[in-house]
Amino acid sequence: MTDWAGDAKNASTDGEFVRDARYISDRIVASVPAGSGPQPMPGTDGRVGELLWPAEPGRYRLMAARACPWAHRAVIVRRLMGLEDAFSLSLAAPTHDVRSWNYAGVYPDGLDPVLKIPRLQDAYFARIPDYPRGITVPAMAEIVSGKVVTNDFDQMTIDFIREWGPYQRAGAPDLYPDELVDEIESVNELIYPKINNGVYKCGFAGSQEAYDKAYRELWEALDVITDRLSDRRYLVSDHLTLADIRLFTTLVRFDPVYHGHFKCNRSKITEIPVLWGYLRDLFQTPGFGDTVDFVQIKQHYYIVHTDINPTKIVPLGPDLSGLLTPHGREALGGTPFGDGTAPGPVRPDEQPTAGHNPLYPA
Known part of the structure; x- marks a missing residue:
């Protein structure tokens, strides 16, 4: 399998x-x-x-x-x-x-x-x-x-x-600086097994006991991350690092897929103010939200996983327009790219399909 x-x-x-x-x-x-x-x-x-x-x-x-x-x-x-x-x-x-x-x-x-x-x-x-x-x-x-x-x-x-x-382009940020590697990887020791892979442990659990264990570990880890992000804009240091990228790709899929499809349903990200603000902050940062295709994400999970969703029905929701609302996390300080700069616009041939992302309306 x-x-x-x-x-x-x-x-x-x-x-x-x-x-x-x-x-x-x-x-x-x-x-x-x-x-x-x-x-x-x-x-x-x-x-x-x-x-x-x-x-x-x-x-x-x-x-x-x-x-x-x-x-x-x-x-x-x-x-x-x-x-x-x-x-x-x-x-x-x-x-x-x-x-x-x-x-x-x-x-x-x-x-x-x-x-x-x-x-x-x-x-x-x-x-x-x-x-x-x-x-x-x-x-x-x-x-x-x-x-x-x-x-x-x-x-x-x-x-x-x-x-x-x-x-690399002029102004490329240092997402993995030597002085932060230990901290980035320390954070990853929580994020990878219990959040990135943790949602799969919930969704693909083969017994109630395995699901219960994975669910508890997922939410314990998300609570730790929520607390960490409550007084700092980014996971490590005052600018983006690889740690934020690793977490973003799970958080941006959470409400459309993992919450329901994988039964990770204690809360939606939109119901957790700190994580919801953090996700909006990243989504609105060039290089993050402009690479997301929500329709393809949902099509994949709901169509491929016939053992979980045998009808292959793909949900129309949730409403994701809130990702573009103000997040207010600038007040925590820091800048996205540190001494670097933002990337330019996405190449036309690499943009997500219009209508598949609130940044690219139909």
């Missing part, structure tokens, strides 16, 4: 959802000369998952999907860092089958226009024939070979920030 992102999912004996976190963990880095081939990571034999590839503009394509929160992180970081000219963006259709994400209805003839493939699995199989794990987004594919280089969603975003410096 695969979950919505194509990650293999298993249930423990007590019905707890367990995410398969084994990835192709090659990295794209600045220390390998442009134009060269991949090199073994120090101390390895250079097998798949142990290679370093050069950060070279025009060489790679980011394979993503609007629906996926893990891919959404990569899309946000690419935009904030101004890497649109460094590597192109491929967006899959919002739904998939057991074989993988596909491009039906997205591009002419249902083919990715650069890699010329109908399904993401083709890029995985080009690298590893009969790839046995989940066909996941995000992934970075090498254009010439058509092969997936890495699908390690977390390390990928860190490397976008740290390894692509010469190709």
Whole structure:
């Protein structure tokens, strides 16, 4: 069985959802000369998952999907860092089958226009024939070979920030500064297992006991985060960091999907003043809300998860226009980009579909 992102999912004996976190963990880095081939990571034999590839503009394509929160992180970081000219963006259709994400209805003839493939699995199989794990987004594919280089969603975003410096825009913010890394990762030790993945533990629980445990952990963590954000504008420091991006992609999906579909229903985000203000603040910040497609998000979860929603009926609500209302969090101090600047407008060919986001009315 695969979950919505194509990650293999298993249930423990007590019905707890367990995410398969084994990835192709090659990295794209600045220390390998442009134009060269991949090199073994120090101390390895250079097998798949142990290679370093050069950060070279025009060489790679980011394979993503609007629906996926893990891919959404990569899309946000690419935009904030101004890497649109460094590597192109491929967006899959919002739904998939057991074989993988596909491009039906997205591009002419249902083919990715650069890699010329109908399904993401083709890029995985080009690298590893009969790839046995989940066909996941995000992934970075090498254009010439058509092969997936890495699908390690977390390390990928860190490397976008740290390894692509010469190709970033002027004014790109430092989302992962050395002096804040320990605190960012400390916060992530709460956010990833209990919030980002915690909503899935609720939604895919195979027993009442597993659901109850996941639900309690989710809300205990959200309470801690609410308290943390009650007197500070951002999770770490006085400007945006990767910690805020990691949390945003879950919070922005919470009321449209996780609250009802995954039974995470103690409260809606709109009913929690601190989190609702924080979410509006981020949504209205260039690079965040302008990357969201709520229709595709809902289509994905409600259509793909037939074990949870066998009718495949996609809800019309909730009303999301409130995301554009004043949030007042400027009073807490800080500035979104620190010493950096905001990114420019979204490229026309990368904008969410009109009518799928309050920033892009029909």
